[in-house]
Amino acid sequence: MIEIKNLTKSFGKNLIWEDVSFKIEDGETLAVIGKSGCGKSVLLKHLNALLYPDSGEVIIDGHCVFDLNYSELRLMRQRFGILFQGGALFDSINTFENIAFPLRYFTKDTEDEIKKKVNEALEMVNLEEAGSKATSELSGGMRKRVGLARAIILKPDYLLYDEPTSGLDPQTSEEINELIVSMADSFDLTSIVITHDMHSVLSIAEKVAFLDSQKLSWFGSIDEMKKSEHPPLVDFTTASEYKIKA
């Protein structure tokens, strides 16, 4: 379980959000939604202490991640997989090596075992033939799928997605949504998805956290969201072409 307690973050004098608190149970998929620039990605980067807050706690299995020393933090981070917005693939190595990268450094797998695991991961994201491609040859959707394969290669407990469908056509977005659901089911993952794509939210999430006006404006299940009359949430969700109220 991940518990976020009274998290406040600002950059200089610019307050991003304050007093954000919620819990994510094991195996759940949570979507964090909100307008562009409301600090969704910033929130995501606090979960494994890539960023530190002004105050507040992120508690994972009873330990606040911000209190861990660097060695403990690195071990804790290995329990997370992250799919970054642009994939964050290492451009000096090819697709296969990108996915193999964590295995080479964090496991004692032989070359054959690495090859088998990478090929399985590539198959899972429907990119069996892309292993030898340079990352510069990959399309936006392919980059995200390779990023996803790399994120799951060490079989993490938590998978974080930063705008997984942004910049993709509807068909590729749908494929990514299906992958997110299938990853969560296959590996019994706890997933946190940053997005403002309401279609994606409805396809993948069980719970929703809505950031607005520099605070956690609303938190609840998908069914509760559909029934909610919380004005900022209604404004946000109905602004989408998928008017979920309709």
Added chain:
Amino acid sequence: MEALKQLGQYALLLYQALRSVTEFSTYRENLFNEFVKIGYQSIPIIMLVGVFTGAVLTLQTAYQLDTDLYPAYIVGSIVSQSVIIELAAVISGLVLAGKVGARISTELGTMRVSEQIDALESMGFNSVAFLVLPRIFAGILMFPVLYIIASTLGIIGGVVAGAADGILPAAEFMKGGRSFFFPEDVVFGILKSFVFGFVITSISCFKGYFAFGGAEGVGNATTQATVLSCIYILLADFVLAAILL
């Protein structure tokens, strides 16, 4: 205030790099790659810099001392000592601030703004040990080697230019060079290049590692890394000369 903050960030980065020295398996592969990029791939430009520095200095010194007051071989002494004590290290340093420093800050800056460094950290990697430490180590170890190449080629350039222009026979040049050759001058030059290697790579790593703001941010980081490296090379040169000469 901003300068103090930057200084603190720089010190923390170096501290983290120092603390990661024992993680050899993390940076081993990158260290050898950087030996090649910083050392081996800089040899052609360093050879060019060395030869032309020595050659031009010989012609200019001969022109300035074109009088019967000094024996001809004194040109060889001046050129050799200038190259060994000052020019091979400083001019190589300034050239490498552009070649090596710009590459390092651009590479790390691009990795930062495209979230590749975040990706490394999020996997539980020590990104400083992986990216910063091997570049600084390679700079410290390769710059003295490049200095020795530049010095040697500088003297050879001087000998050839003097002989080719008919100003000074090679034997006279070498006689002058040997008359005022002190091994401690070479040690001083090596020490300088060692310091310059550290200055260029650490500043460039710092600027790249903390770059922000997309392509423009990477451009700014690279410009700052190159300019600051040049400034601190000149400052370090003065301080070392004041202390050690």
